Amino acid sequence: MDYYNNILETIGNTPMVKLNKITSDVPALVLAKVESFNPGNSIKDRMALKMVEDAEKSGLLKPGGTIIECTSGNTGMGIALAAVVKGYKCIFTSSDKQSKEKFDILRAMGAEVIVCPTNVTPDDPRSYYSVAEKLSKEIPNSFWANQYDNHSNTVAHYESTGPEIWEQTEGKITHLVVGVGTGGTISGTGKYLKEKNPNIKIWGVDTYGSVFKKYHETGEFDEKEIYPYITEGIGEDILPKNVDFGVIDYFEKVSDKDAAVLARRLAKEEGLFMGYSAGSAIGGVLQLKDKLTKDDVVVVILHDHGSRYVGKIYNDDWMRDRGFLESDFTIADLIRRKDAEPFISIEVSDTVKKAMQMMKESDISQMPVMENNEIVGSINESQVLSFILENPVNNADKSVKEIMGKPFPIVDSQLSARELNKYISKDVPAVVSKSNTGDFHIVTQYDLIQAL
Template structure:
């Protein structure tokens, strides 16, 4: 039997998944290392377990002790898993910008969570760094893991993430793209890959409000670069010891909006419900498209699962409040609001009588005419009525092809209502839109009226 002794044995060996739609403008193949397959649904499970094992080995973490850590949520989850299995208590400090889902998950795993203000310096006694340090000094038999400076962090990725990617790509990887927070993932993975092939490019994704990019390019720690940002999981106002700048070839900054919008695109277009920083990583890669060639093989390593952000970037109201979504409705919004989303059509060979029966039965005012997979025309209720009034004795012999008009215009689901208005007229009371899954939808005047 193939049985794991405990949940910690399921960490690692996550899949590589090829991206398609969101990277269609890139000249090369792009793979994503989907770390959400770890039991804690993030890449931080790897380094959390490594830090625990190393602390146990050298006596810093004693039986029955207390794990203390400052975390944005994901490292805390990995440590909580280890604590559940190995019998430790957990106290986590975090910042007030983290999603409620992250905090609730940590508490569900038995951890005590202390929320600290974001907009303070690391040295401020209220910061989540300082609070964690103070607690470790006050609580007997406790250990503050300090993922930022604990080098077991990047060693975990040197020993696991790097070798996995090299093996899974058969050594053909040319670019590694990672969002940088503590720096452990990019530094450990990048170091291993460059040891195998020094030509591998390691690109770090940063956020506006973080010091990494300017420090990497100039060697200057510029406090003017530091200001509040919304993106979770990447960027820092400190220089963690785990960030090995010599391994990283360049940094690219991504706005809060671009990261959030791309995360939603990954869910909608690729079926990958991922965290905020995953959107930033892919958005950063797209910004660097001019540096890529057709024979390149890019691997994007992502951090966590989208379930931690349901109340934030996957919430339309939250996105609109921050100006990340257009306030104007789009065709896809009309489709979502439709009670009946099935695409009804009629064949050109059907009789006018059949068309009338269908329109009466389902209360359709307009119907596309489809021959096989092709839309060849359209009929509306006035077409049928006018024909019947003019030909009361012939309607049983005539076909839809005899009375149909030109097909309804086909539009994008991204089209706004103001743009849609240019296509709706007396001659065209409806349009046809195809969603990203390939399903067709009829959007009529009535659907537009219902949206207001």
């Protein structure tokens, strides 16, 4: 019978997948090492298990003990898997910029999660580094994994990730591109590959707000480089001991926006539903394409799965709120953002006075005018106000037909919002769209401004 003794035995041996559309402008062959195939859906399973097993061998982790770790989520998941199988408790500290999905997954695995503020210095007692260290000193029979400085992190990738890539490319790899956080992946994998072929280039991907690139190029730890960023899983405001700068040939910074957009493109163009840092890694490849030739074989590591970011980079509203998506949304998207507000209209035979009351009660500035369930005109507050001021007496029975204007343009629900400027103007404040079910919806200038 073909089976594994436990889930930990399935870690590693992840597939290599050729990228096609997203790297169509890159002259080299680009291969993705898809680490979401690990049981914890990230590359961190490799080093998490290694840290736990090495701690057991050294006596730092004893039966019934508690594993403590500061994590952005993925290392915690790997440790949680090991803890479930081996019978340990887990307490994880994390920063409040991480996705809610990560916290929920860790708790689902039986771990306790303590969320700490992001915008504090590493030595601040509130930081997730400091809280983890403090807990490890206070809780009996506990082990702080400390992935940033624990050399088992690097060794795990030297022993597994590096050899896998070498064998899968038959030694033809020329470039390795990796997002850098704790440094274990790029340092361990890079060290192994350079021992096999010193000419292989190791490129690290950094993010704006992180210290790695400048430190690598100048040797200066510049605190002015440190500022909040949104990208998860890469970049640091410290220098972890696992980052071997001597192994890394070059650092490239990729913006929060580019990383998010490229992660979404990976899903839509390659069928690879990956995490935020995967977008960063692809961004590094695309930004450095002029350094590549048709004879190069590039391996880019895609660190984790997209399921941990569905409330962030895969959520259109989250992306738009941060300016990461431009006006690529449709009329249907605008209607959905209105939370299914009722379609308010007035009949052609109704009075101007009723129109005024309806606008006041519904806090609207314009309405379509209907007859036999068809839009025959429009009316706005300026028309109503002008009519009442010009006819202060005996205006109650006048119908809106006497003052209505032309009907609002009817547009297709799949029309791009960017095309609305062809319809909406000073004289045409709204458009109407009709759904497949026959329901009318109105989209106004104000709706568009809010969305933008």
